[in-house]
Amino acid sequence: xxxxxxxxxxxxxxxxxxxxxxxxxxxxxxxxxxxxxxxxxxxxxxxxxxxxxxxxxxxxxxxxxxxxxxxxxxxxxxxxxxxxxxxxxxxxxxxxxxxxxxxxxxxxxxxxxxxxxxxxxxxxxxxxxxxxxxxxxxxxxxxxxxxxxxxxxxxxxxxxxxxxxxxxxxxxxxxxxxxxxxxxxxxxxxxxxxxxxxxxxxxxxxxxxxxxxxx
Amino acid sequence: xxxxxxxxxxxxxxxxxxxxxxxxxxxxxxxxxxxxxxxxxxxxxxxxxxxxxxxxxxxxxxxxxxxxxxxxxxxxxxxxxxxxxxxxxxxxxxxxxxxxxxxxxxxxxxxxxxxxxxxxxxxxxxxxxxxxxxxxxxxxxxxxxxxxxxxxxxxxxxxxxxxxxxxxxxxxxxxxxxxxxxxxxxxxxxxxxxxxxxxxxxxxxxxxxxxxxxx
Numbered sequence: 001x002x003x004x005x006x007x008x009x010x011x012x013x014x015x016x017x018x019x020x021x022x023x024x025x026x027x028x029x030x031x032x033x034x035x036x037x038x039x040x041x042x043x044x045x046x047x048x049x050x051x052x053x054x055x056x057x058x059x060x061x062x063x064x065x066x067x068x069x070x071x072x073x074x075x076x077x078x079x080x081x082x083x084x085x086x087x088x089x090x091x092x093x094x095x096x097x098x099x100x101x102x103x104x105x106x107x108x109x110x111x112x113x114x115x116x117x118x119x120x121x122x123x124x125x126x127x128x129x130x131x132x133x134x135x136x137x138x139x140x141x142x143x144x145x146x147x148x149x150x151x152x153x154x155x156x157x158x159x160x161x162x163x164x165x166x167x168x169x170x171x172x173x174x175x176x177x178x179x180x181x182x183x184x185x186x187x188x189x190x191x192x193x194x195x196x197x198x199x200x201x202x203x204x205x206x207x208x209x210x211x212x213x214x215x
Numbered sequence: 216x217x218x219x220x221x222x223x224x225x226x227x228x229x230x231x232x233x234x235x236x237x238x239x240x241x242x243x244x245x246x247x248x249x250x251x252x253x254x255x256x257x258x259x260x261x262x263x264x265x266x267x268x269x270x271x272x273x274x275x276x277x278x279x280x281x282x283x284x285x286x287x288x289x290x291x292x293x294x295x296x297x298x299x300x301x302x303x304x305x306x307x308x309x310x311x312x313x314x315x316x317x318x319x320x321x322x323x324x325x326x327x328x329x330x331x332x333x334x335x336x337x338x339x340x341x342x343x344x345x346x347x348x349x350x351x352x353x354x355x356x357x358x359x360x361x362x363x364x365x366x367x368x369x370x371x372x373x374x375x376x377x378x379x380x381x382x383x384x385x386x387x388x389x390x391x392x393x394x395x396x397x398x399x400x401x402x403x404x405x406x407x408x409x410x411x412x413x414x415x416x417x418x419x420x421x422x423x424x425x426x427x428x429x430x
Contacts, residue, residue: 123339
C-alpha cells in the first residue's frame with residue numbers, strides 16, 4: 001500500500017493524494033509536522049529529501065519526492081492520466097512545468113504569506129506575487145475556455161497538479177478564484193465530480209488554517 | 216535543421232541553445248524581439264505560444280515550447296543527456312521541476328528586475344527573491360559537493376536547464392555566484408569544458424545588457 005508523507009495544508013501534498021484517490025488506489029497518510037519544523041530539520045534534509053520539500057511517496061519499492069515526479073510515476077505505473085499519444089504527454093509535461101514555474105508557485109507562496117508564515121505579509125511582495133499569479137490564472141482561464149481539462153477532454157496529472165492549491169477555503173488566501181476566472185471555476189467543478197475526489201482536509205491530516213488577525 | 220526562436224538575454228532560450236551545441240546538432244537561431252514586445256503581442260500568444268514564453272523549437276516536424284519540454288524531447292530524440300536508468304530519468308525530471316520552481320525562476324526574475332525591467336526594482340521584492348534563490352543555490356551547492364553533475368557523474372539536461380542563467384555577466388544581476396557557492400562554480404567549469412559549449416551572447420542573437428544607472 002502507498003504511504004504518502006504529507007500534511008493537509010500543502011497543496012503539493014494534496015496533488016498526490018488526489019491522484020491516488022482518483023486512481024482508486026488504497027493509500028495511507030503519514031503526517032509531516034511541517035509547522036513543528038520537521039521539514040527544516042537536518043534529519044529530514046539528510047535522510048528524506050535534500051530539497052526540503054513535501055510530499056514523499058513510498059510505494060513499497062521506491063521512495064519518491066517532488067509532486068510532479070510522483071504524479072508522472074503514478075501515471076506510468078497505472079497507465080492512466082499521463083496523456084495518450086506522445087504529443088499529449090509533452091503537453092502534460094509542459095503544463096506540469098508551467099504549474100511549478102508560474103501557476104502554483106506564485107499562488108502557493110502568496111497563500112503561505114497571507115495566512116501561514118510567522119511574519120506578517122510585506123505589501124510590496126504580496127503585490128508582486130498577486131500580479132504574477134493573476135497573469136498565470138488569466139492564461140489558464142483563457143486556455144480552459146476551449147478545453148474541458150488542461151490537456152484535451154479528459155483529466156490528466158496536469159489537472160491534478162494545477163488544481164492543487166485551488167480547493168482550499170478562500171479565507172486562507174483572500175483570493176476568490178472562481179468568480180474572477182469562470183473557466184477555471186467550471187474546470188474545478190469537473191475535477192470535483194471525478195469519482196473518488198475529496199478535499200484536502202478530508203483526505204490528509206492537518207487542521208484548517210485559522211485566519212490571521214487583520215488590522 | 217533545427218530552428219530555435221530565441222534571444223540571447225533569456226537564459227531559458229540559452230538552455231536549449233546549449234543543449235543543441237553540446238549535442239553537436241546544427242541549428243539556426245530565429246530572433247525573437249522580446250524587448251520590442253513580440254512575446255506580449257496577441258499574434259504571438261495566439262499563433263506561437265499561448266503561455267507567452269520563449270524559446271520555441273522547430274525541428275522540421277514539431278514546434279515545441281517550454282525549455283524543459285524541449286530539452287526532454289532532444290534527449291529522447293538523440294538518446295543522450297536524458298539520464299540512463301529509470302531512476303536517473305526521474306532524478307532528471309525532479310531537478311528540471313526544481314529548476315523551474317525555485318532555482319532558475321527566482322534568480323531569473325531577480326536578474327530581470329535588476330537590469331532588464333522598465334521599472335526600477337522594488338527593494339522588498341528584491342529582498343524576497345534574493346532570499347528565495349539563495350536558499351535554492353545553497354541546496355544545489357550542497358548537492359554538487361558530492362556529485363560532479365546534477366544527476367550522477369555525467370551531464371544531463373538537468374545541468375543544461377539549471378546552468379542557463381549562470382553564464383551571464385555578473386553585472387546583469389549584481390550576484391557573483393561562483394565565489395559564494397564554490398561547488399556551483401566548479402560545476403559551471405565542468406559544463407563550460409564540454410565540447411561545443413558557447414556562452415549565451417556567442418550563440419544567440421541579442422546584445423549584452425547595459426547596466427542600469429544606479430544611485
